[in-house]
Amino acid sequence: MDQPRGLIFKTGFILLFLQAVTCLEISNLRVPPSYSINRDETERTPLVLGCDYAIDENESKGFVLKWKHNDLQIYQWIPSRNPVVFSSFKGHIDVDYSESDDRLHKHSALKFINPMANYTGKYTCQVQTYHSVASQTAHMQIIVPETDFSLGYQRETNGSTIVFCNVGEIYPLPEVSLLIDDEKVSDVVVFEQVQDYTGYYNVSVQHILPDQNKNMKFDCEVTIPETDYKLRTSMPYEGAAFRANAAALQVFLCTVFSVTLARTLTLF
Ligand SMILES: *[C@@H]1O[C@H](CO)[C@@H](O)[C@H](O)[C@H]1NC(C)=O
Ligand SMILES: *[C@@H]1O[C@H](CO)[C@@H](O)[C@H](O)[C@H]1NC(C)=O
């Protein structure tokens, strides 16, 4: 009496197991952690998000691929139809883009047209059939590099000397550190401004030198948290000479060349 029942139970178990094996699965979500928008349009590398999955033609009934940005659906593709782009991404995704001629993969990737700072966020790729659904999410930070990066010092009319580091028109808000003889200065005064339309930041960090008569080395370091983006520049300060030559108001800036060099070294 027990024998057939046991067999049915075992068969059921095996079928369940098989179904689990052929289940739809995303093997690789290609969302870069950060993407830097080159201000020179001719030098921009394309921004493409990819979603790799294995799917059996036999199990593909009802296949739909969706991309979401911060949980809002922005893209939908059904094989043998054209992709559809939603909301504010309309006109900003290349619907003709394709990485493969395979019927079930042709329009799985997202290629952006002129990405903007506000494309930062969580991206989810979701694939589904009548039987199965799978999704994966990753965060992408868009970076807009600065138009200005300068380290310098200034003698105030009251005799104090202020060291400053300015970063202009950058996105997102960076961390700006001032270092004197390779020691990070903790008591800096920070000024931050946000540009209305673009959302880009201007940041200025300032510090009054406690002893302006000795020789020192100033450094300014700019980083964007959770990305590789880093700028650094350095300049000498000749306290003794500065004191002897000091006029009422003077501004000293480090050269633009060292800034450019620092960027070239840290960006790649
Ligand atoms: C798909 O189905 C066809 C016919 O139903 C069958 O011949 C083929 O072996 C199946 N392929 C796979 C990979 O299961
Ligand atoms: C990004 O900003 C532009 C211009 O301000 C706006 O038109 C668009 O809707 C925004 N996109 C997103 C995803 O917030």
Ligand SMILES: *[C@@H]1O[C@H](CO)[C@@H](O)[C@H](O)[C@H]1NC(C)=O
């Ligand atoms: C000199 O002026 C600056 C502002 O320009 C101020 O921050 C600083 O405290 C002043 N120094 C002294 C010694 O009063």
Ligand SMILES: *[C@@H]1O[C@H](CO)[C@@H](O)[C@H](O)[C@H]1NC(C)=O
């Ligand atoms: C921000 O910085 C840029 C470049 O340094 C400058 O042109 C612009 O005037 C600044 N904006 C504000 C609001 O200070």
